[in-house]
Amino acid sequence: MRLRKRKLVAACALALLGMGRQAAAQDPAEAVAIADEARTVRVAGHYDNAVGTSDAASQGVITTELIVNRPALRPGELLEFVPGLIVTQHSGDGKANQYFLxxxxxxxxTDFATHVDGMPVNMRTHAHGQGYSDLNFLIPELVQRIDYKKGPYFAGEGDFASAGSARIRLADKLPQGQASVSVGQHGYLRGVVADSVAAGSGTLLVGLEVNRNNGPWDVPERVRKVSGVLRYSQGTQDDGFSVTGMAYKNSWNATDQVPLRAVESGQIGRFGSLAPSDGGDTSRTSLSYAMRKRTENRLFELDAYLIRSQLELNSDFTYFLADPVAGDQFQQSERRTVAGVNASESWTTQLFGLPLRNKLGVQARYDRLSPVGLYNTVNRVRQSTVREDRVREASIGLYGENTVQWLPWLRFVAGLRYDVYRFNVASSIEGNSGAANDHVVSPKLSLILGPWSKTEFFVNYGKGFHSNDARGTTQTRLPDGEASTPVTPLAPTKGMELGARTEWLPGLQSSLALWRLDIASELLFVGDAGETEPSRASRRHGIEWNNHYIAAPWLLFDLDLAASRSRYTQNDPAGNFIPGSIDKVASFGVTVTEQGPWSGAFQxxxxxxxxxxxxxxxxxASTTLAYARVAYQLNRKTRIALDVFNLFDxxxxxxxxxxxxxxxGEGADGVNDRHFHPVEPRSARLTLSYAF
Known part of the structure; x- marks a missing residue:
């Protein structure tokens, strides 16, 4: 028994320190250090970011052990496991979150690419905003791992990935069935049931979530959400396949930002609303196929997907500025079909005795919107059409990547990516129909030195891009009839980074990155107005310091610090600061596991x-929030947990x-004012979980 316990403790310590090579084992095409592949060890832990497993200091993996032990107010907050990334909300919980990084x-x-099991989450030419990423369809209990990268240094990452990307992987099989019920303040109720069973020569996984929530708002949010997952898989993640069906539906009342003057005058409370009929409904269904085939020195990967989504979003941000009688409520609506395929082949070989890893890939995607529209509404009833478009947008990306282990302490990664886009728009506004094409070449380069004394260094450079809204690429007239100039379809970006990662101090893994990112144009299609808003070129640079410390096998500390500077690079008398650009981020976390029946977390x-x-x-102003969890294992199968959000209120x-x-009563020009969406007050949720 004592020997077994020692082995378990040692395995946990190795896992938490990231000393394993789970990333290499699960995705050899993204593994590093070909010379080390023969020594791959499979372990499970909170992180898999050890020295020798990444091509950049800002790259890493979050595993399920950490995800399940930290509370989250909303599904989108899963992305806050990416160091330096902040997730907020300015509207109802059926709308995509607001992201900062x-x-x-x-x-x-926009500029942060998210994928779930190979399917893109970012929606291009979206009714509300370019790159719209709604993660509310996720069931967090089914997330197995999150692979994240920052910067445009990776050949396999294309559109929207200039600031970073996250690839979320769902589990093929659960260690045991689970059912849970959560209750909380403000009418919060959530139920989840999930299990996996043997089915023929494979595994069938089923997951279902039902959620109801009114929130603290004076106008109850009335979230009504259902999500489901059905997956059949065979083999392993290296050598097998899966077929997955997902479905999600949500309806809600919106809780958009409100003007500060209305709160200070007492017209409404802090959680009040000036547009009580705002809200929306959305749905998403998908069918995807994933296949991995590994031979002695090759890996073939294939992802294919079909997505159907719908959104109707009713908003009113200016109240009576445009229409002093009926009000300014508008509806953004779309019906979308997305089809795509990703395929790649990776293989290892030698050149003049040097180990090489090569990868060639293709990524194709087709979006069909019939239609995407903007309408004037009163109490969600359409009064007139601002614009309505039918859009066909197709893209194909080809990329290659080569990794050479020149010396035991010197690795060189070179990549090249080529993307071509085709836009076709049929518009309700005369002169805005048409077609456009564009292409972009994106070279990538990384140099990895070390390790020396359990420390390695990184030099990264790369070009990337983000696509602009298809409607802007053919637009010659604004909805009010004013002339307009079509925008550049693809906006190039350029980034570079110097980084280091060390495990020199026992128990501590620390990463430091100095980065810079230039964007040629921040052109943005403003869905709220139905027009393209031009902006200037910009530059951002900053520093990130990420730390994971294992004080004991049961005690984990996290400290992530980030500071950045963002400016337009073309002078303007109006100023060169970029509105909304975040300059400082800090995150501190403590995770305690298996102290007898007790466990907990603080973030x-x-x-x-x-x-x-x-x-x-x-x-x-700045925002500081704390979350906490205390959990107690009642018996081998039953667990109760208390989550508290905004702990210090x-x-x-x-x-x-x-x-x-x-x-x-205000003047025709309105009033310039700060409009804010308050954080939710302190609230508690109690969850009873049963394993079967």
């Missing part, structure tokens, strides 16, 4: 003030904007 207000996903996050206009004369904002709006 590396000096970006990423809006709902503190901070994101700093942001300029709200170009001259920085108006800034947001901070009065802060999830998001702040500065723009003009008009309330009844």
């Amino acid at each position: 590396r000096g970006f207000n990423l809006d709902h996903g 503190l996050r901070y994101f700093g003030p942001r300029p709200l206009i170009e001259d920085k004369s108006v800034r947001s 901070k009065r802060a904002s999830d998001i702040d904007y500065y723009y003009a709006s008009r309330l009844p």
Whole structure:
């Protein structure tokens, strides 16, 4: 018994320190250090970011052991496991989250690419915002791992990935069946049941989630959400296949940002609303196929998917500024079909005695929107059409990557990516129909030195891009009839990074990255207005320091710090600050596991003030939030957990904007004011889980 316990402790310590090579074992095409592949060890732990497993200091893996032990207010907060990334919300919980990373207000996903089992989550030419990433369809209990990367240094990452990317992998098989019920304040109720069973020569996994929530808002949010997953798989993640069906439906009342003056005057409370009929409904269904075939020195990977999605979003941000009688509510609506395929072949060989790893891949995607529209509404009833478009958008990306282990301490990764896009728009506005084409070449280069004394160094460089809304590429007239110039379909980006990662101090894994990212144009299609808003070229640079410390096999500490500077590079009298750009992020976490029947977690996050206009004369305040969990294992199968959100009951904002709006009785030009969405007050949720 004592020997077995020692082995278990040693295995846990190795896992938590990231000394294994799980990433290499599960995805050899993304593994590093060909010379080390023969010594691959499979372990399970909170992280798999050890020295020798990455091509950049800002690359890593989060595993399920950490995900299940930390509380999350919303499914989208899964992405906050990516160091330096902040997830908030400025509307109802059926809408995509707001994301911040590396000096970006990423809006709902622009410049951060998210995939689930090979399927893209970012929606291009979206009714509400370019790159819209709605993760509310996820069932967190089924997430097996999150592979994240930052910067445009990786040949396999294309559109929207300039700031970073996350690839979320769902489990093929659960260690045991599980059922849970969560109850909380403000009418919160959530139930989950999931299990996997043998089916023929494979495994059938089933998951179902039902969620109801009113939230703390004066107008109840009335979230009504259902998500389901059905997956059949055979073999292993290296050598096997899976077929997955997913379905999701949600409806809600919106809780959009409100003007500060309305709260200070007492017209509404902090959690009140000036547009009680705002809200929406959405749905998403998908069918995907994933296959991995490994031979002695080759790996073939294939992902194919078909996605159907729908959204109707009713919003009113300016109240009576445009229409002093009926109000300014508008509806953004779309019906979308997405089909795509990703295929790649990786193989190892030798050249003049040097070990080489090669990878060639193709990624193709086709979006059909019939239609995507913007409408004026009153109480969600359409009154007139601002614009309505039918869009066909196709793209294909080809990439190659070569890794050479020149010396035991010197690895060189070179990649090249070529993307070509075709846009076809049929618009309700005369002169806005047409077709456009564009292409972009993106070279990538990484140099990895070491390890020496359990420390390695990275030099990364790469070009990337993000696509602009298809409607902007053919637009010659704005909805009001004013002339407009079509935008550049693909906006190039360029990034570089110097980094280091060390495990020199026992128990501590630490990464440091100095980075810079240039964007040629931040052109953005403003779905709220139905037009393209031009912007200037920009530059962002900063520093990130990430730390994971294993004080004991049962005690984990995390500390992530990030600071950045964001500016437009073309001078303008209005100012050169980028509105919404985040400059400081800090996160501190403690995870305690298996102290007798007890376990727990504490998470503190901070994101700093942001300029709200170009001259920085108006800034947001900073936001600090704490989450906590205490769990008790009642018996071998039953567990109870208490999660507390906004532990210190901070009065802060999830998001702040500065723009003009008009309330009844105000002048025709409205009032420039800060508009904010408050963080939810302190709340608690109790979860009873049963394993079967």
